[in-house]
Amino acid sequence: MLHRFESLPKSEQTKKMVNRDEYMKGRVDELKELKNKKMQASILIHKITHGRGMVVIKEVQEATVLTWFAEEKLQEIHRHGVLFPQVPPPVPPLPASLASAAMVAPPHLVIG
Secondary structure, three states: OHHHHHHOOHHHHOOOOOOHHHHHHHHHHHHHHHHHHHHHHHHHHHHHHHOOOOOOOOOHHHHHHHHHHHHHHHHHHHHOOOOOOOOOOOOOOOOHHHHHHHHOOOOOOOOO
16 A cells, blocks of 8 residues: 555645644634534523423524434443443232232241
């Protein structure tokens, strides 16, 4: 693979290279976009949880932000290893014949 890269003309080798300033600008833009999405999601969640009546999603962007927010939260749950606990099925009651026998103390046990 390195040989193939070295065989390319210099213009092709440096075509997708970015200097530090371009990289930092791109990274700052990404972080601003992420912050903007989080803010939009927070506002929508607040409207849904604290609003009066039903909240109507009017724009595709709002639905997209809510979907993104839900996916982020699910990834966060999985990243931290927090899973919803599995609740064991309830224990069925004992049949009447066994229930009365279970209530009788063994002869060697004295209840005070």
